[in-house]
Amino acid sequence: MPEAATNGTATIQAQNLTKWYGNLAALNDVSFDVQKGEILGFLGPNGAGKTTAMRILTGYMPPSSGTARVAGYDVFSDSIEVRKRIGYLPETVPLYTEMSVWDYLDFVARLRAVPDRDDAIERVLEMTTLAERADTLIGKLSKGFRQRVGIAQALVHNPEILILDEPTIGLDPKQIIEIRNLIKSLAGEHTVLLSTHILPEVSQTCSRILIINDGKIVAEDTPERLGARVRGAEHIHLQVAHSAPEIARELERIQGVLGAQARADGVYEIETTLGADRRADIAALVVQRGWGLLELHPVSLSLEEVFLKLTTEEVAQ
Amino acid sequence: MRNVWTITWRELKAYFVSPIAYVVSALFLVAMGYLFALILTSTRDTSLRPFFNNMVFVLLIMAPALTMKSLAEEQRMGTIELLLTSPVHDWQVVLGKFLGSFILFVVMLLGPTLYYVLILQVFGPPDYGPLLTGYLGFLLVGAAYLSVGVFGSSLTQNQVIAFFVSLVILLLLWIADAAGSVFGAGALSDALTYIALPHHFSDIFQGVVDTTDIVYALSVVVISLFLATQVLQTRRWR
Numbered sequence: 001m002p003e004a005a006t007n008g009t010a011t012i013q014a015q016n017l018t019k020w021y022g023n024l025a026a027l028n029d030v031s032f033d034v035q036k037g038e039i040l041g042f043l044g045p046n047g048a049g050k051t052t053a054m055r056i057l058t059g060y061m062p063p064s065s066g067t068a069r070v071a072g073y074d075v076f077s078d079s080i081e082v083r084k085r086i087g088y089l090p091e092t093v094p095l096y097t098e099m100s101v102w103d104y105l106d107f108v109a110r111l112r113a114v115p116d117r118d119d120a121i122e123r124v125l126e127m128t129t130l131a132e133r134a135d136t137l138i139g140k141l142s143k144g145f146r147q148r149v150g151i152a153q154a155l156v157h158n159p160e161i162l163i164l165d166e167p168t169i170g171l172d173p174k175q176i177i178e179i180r181n182l183i184k185s186l187a188g189e190h191t192v193l194l195s196t197h198i199l200p201e202v203s204q205t206c207s208r209i210l211i212i213n214d215g216k217i218v219a220e221d222t223p224e225r226l227g228a229r230v231r232g233a234e235h236i237h238l239q240v241a242h243s244a245p246e247i248a249r250e251l252e253r254i255q256g257v258l259g260a261q262a263r264a265d266g267v268y269e270i271e272t273t274l275g276a277d278r279r280a281d282i283a284a285l286v287v288q289r290g291w292g293l294l295e296l297h298p299v300s301l302s303l304e305e306v307f308l309k310l311t312t313e314e315v316a317q
Numbered sequence: 318m319r320n321v322w323t324i325t326w327r328e329l330k331a332y333f334v335s336p337i338a339y340v341v342s343a344l345f346l347v348a349m350g351y352l353f354a355l356i357l358t359s360t361r362d363t364s365l366r367p368f369f370n371n372m373v374f375v376l377l378i379m380a381p382a383l384t385m386k387s388l389a390e391e392q393r394m395g396t397i398e399l400l401l402t403s404p405v406h407d408w409q410v411v412l413g414k415f416l417g418s419f420i421l422f423v424v425m426l427l428g429p430t431l432y433y434v435l436i437l438q439v440f441g442p443p444d445y446g447p448l449l450t451g452y453l454g455f456l457l458v459g460a461a462y463l464s465v466g467v468f469g470s471s472l473t474q475n476q477v478i479a480f481f482v483s484l485v486i487l488l489l490l491w492i493a494d495a496a497g498s499v500f501g502a503g504a505l506s507d508a509l510t511y512i513a514l515p516h517h518f519s520d521i522f523q524g525v526v527d528t529t530d531i532v533y534a535l536s537v538v539v540i541s542l543f544l545a546t547q548v549l550q551t552r553r554w555r
Contacts, residue, residue: 058402061553084404094399096327098334110323111403153399 011036011161011191012057017066019052019215026052027063028215037188041206042195049215050195051091054163057193058088071160084112087159091166093150097139101130101149104138105156112157124152127182143170151179162186164194168201180205235299236270236279241292250289254281269299320405324413325420328387332421337386342425345379353433363443365433369451369522373458373515376426377491380459381483383421384466385476387414388545392474392552401553408546415467415542422459427452447524454521457534461514462487464541471545490514490537 012034019027027049034040042050055061057068059079067074073081096104102121109117125131128148133141138149147170154162167183168176183205186192196202202209203223211219211226219226240247243266251260251270256278258271272278279296286293332338349372356367388411391397400410437443469483470476490512497509510516517530 055398060398060402080404080406083402086402088402090395090398090402092395092398094394094396096331096394096396098331099327103330107323107327108399108403111320111400111405113319113404 010034011038012068012070012193014053014057014068015066017053017056017063017068019049019056019061020064025215027056029066030212030215030217031066032210032217032220034191034193036191038208039183039187039192039194039206041202041209042193042212043197043199043202043209044195044212045197048197048212050197050212051165052215053212054088054165054193054195055090057082058086058163059083060090084157085160087154087157087162089150089154089162089164089167093146094153095138095146095149098137100135100137101125101141101152102134104149105152108153109156114157120156120158124155127155128152129178144172144175147171148175148179151182160190162190162192162194164192166196167194168196168198176201234272234276236272236282237295237297237299238268238270238282238286239295240266240268240286241294242266242290244291247291250285251282254278254285256281266294320409321413321416324400324405324410325416328414328417329420332383332417335386337382338421338425341379341382342429345375345426346429348375349430353430357436357440363437363441365437365443365448365451366522368430368433369454370519372430372455373518376458376462377487378484379426380422380462381466381469381480381487384414384418384463384470384483385480386470387418387467388470388549389474389476389479393476397549397552401549407549408542411467411471411542411545411549414470415464415538418463418467419460422463423456427455427459430455444524447522450524450526451522453526454518454530457521457531458518461534461537461541464538464545465490468541468545468548471548487514 010033012032014033015031017027017030018025030049030053032040042053044050052061056063057070057075059075059082062076067076069075070082071085073085075082096107099107102125105121105124106117109120114120121134122131125134128151130145130148130152133145136145138146141149147167151164151167154164162183164183168179171179180201183192183194187207194202194205206223209219209221209223209226210217238251238260243262248260248262248268251257251268256273256276258273260268260270263269270278270282279298283293283296286296349368352371352375353368356371357363360367388397391400401407434443434448465486466479466483469486470479472482473479491514494510494513494516497506497513500506500509511533517533520527521530
């Protein structure tokens with residue numbers, strides 16, 4: 001896509017990113033853009049490739065193939081320029097437990113060549129409501145506070161782009177709301193890319209969602225439209241030997257079947273309510289009427305599958 | 318260079334909140350104090366030459382203990398991800414780590430031994446020429462050992478493994494010339510003799526400064542730190 005490369009508004013441009021770990025593709029031909037000032041959410045179950053994508057963008061590891069540009073710089077050949085412009089919260093919050101919060105932020109600010117370090121540290125302590133803990137040793141902080149120190153670290157140089165890998169993990173509900181509001185307040189001036197495996201998180205903070213599963217992007221849309229695309233239904237593919245106009249009507253009479261549509265001669269797509277397996281009922285009906293059952297199997301729509309995984313994961317937590 | 322110094326400074330501060338620096342320097346000074354007293358009372362010679370020759374061996378064990386944490390711990394704690402995504406080159410991380418351990422070595426290990434010079438001064442002024450070159454040798458030995466230690470630490474996230482890997486590399490360097498004699502006379506034997514550690518420092522402790530020996534020590538430092546940088550870079554590819 002040469003036109004994307006010249007597109008000046010996209011702050012992050014990832015093209016055909018692939019990352020192999022041995023013969024396992026953590027990322028498989030992933031392309032996406034993040035516009036300036038936008039909050040883009042990576043949504044996907046654990047192990048989907050979110051962290052790998054972020055590590056490539058932050059210059060921590062190069063892709064096996066494909067390219068990515070951040071703020072106009074190539075993440076591989078101009079890595080240092082890219083890193084200057086990114087604030088990054090890795091999945092494992094990189095904290096030195098023997099340092100105080102202030103000393104740690106001062107260290108990061110020095111690495112980032114922040115001109116007024118004290119002002120910058122005061123500012124991020126305020127933003128992450130850590131001011132009272134400035135002199136506490138990081139090792140003595142609870143997980144929620146450590147997570148906030150990680151976010152403060154990513155913000156200390158007031159970066160153009162923020163990449164946050166699971167920013168609200170380990171926080172209590174009140175802190176989650178605080179951090180979500182903080183992230184939302186950063187939009188506009190900052191470009192934010194965040195990852196989560198929690199469905200409501202993205203719908204509440206992000207302007208656009210990218211769903212990743214097994215290293216591939218399965219959907220990309222606004223939270224509202226993605227919700228509409230998943231209507232809470234399951235699909236079943238049915239093929240019968242005889243074709244008759246009344247078959248669809250008969251199928252729809254089965255309890256739990258929302259609709260049946262003829263896709264081709266003798267081929268039907270049946271929509272059923274979520275969580276109810278109607279295949280036995282459908283088979284019984286087909287046999288009873290003597291339509292000649294050829295094929296009957298559930299259709300997996302990757303997007304819905306992922307949503308299902310995500311929603312069940314959240315219930316499990 | 319500012320980036321290097323930032324990392325060095327953090328490293329130094331980390332040393333002083335962990336027990337390693339105190340334990341290693343205390344043990345080193347106990348061992349060296351014992352040897353100093355023993356040598357002085359038996360030889361009645363106001364010279365530090367035998368002391369330096371012993372130091373080269375004691376430091377063989379102490380240096381990997383000082384550096385075992387440096388890169389291994391960053392990898393174990395995940396803080397390496399912070400360093401490698403900061404606008405800092407990999408070599409600056411490695412050099413910063415090395416300088417941190419080197420400054421600690423100078424302050425906590427080498428520094429206190431200057432007290433022995435004062436004691437010698439009381440009993441009879443020593444020959445300051447060999448003493449100064451001896452301390453130059455002390456610095457070079459320390460730098461070489463510590464750089465090997467930083468390399469060992471880059472290979473693993475386990476401090477104990479880092480310690481033993483570095484120790485074994487140093488021991489092999491120590492006895493490389495013995496292997497050289499196995500191959501008989503020839504280029505390989507000459508090379509192995511050259512890379513062997515001990516004889517490069519015996520001259521300098523006697524007061525003879527040979528540029529070959531200085532080049533040798535600095536080469537060990539440069540090669541070790543280069544290899545550590547390469548290891549960090551290959552980690553990115555995994």
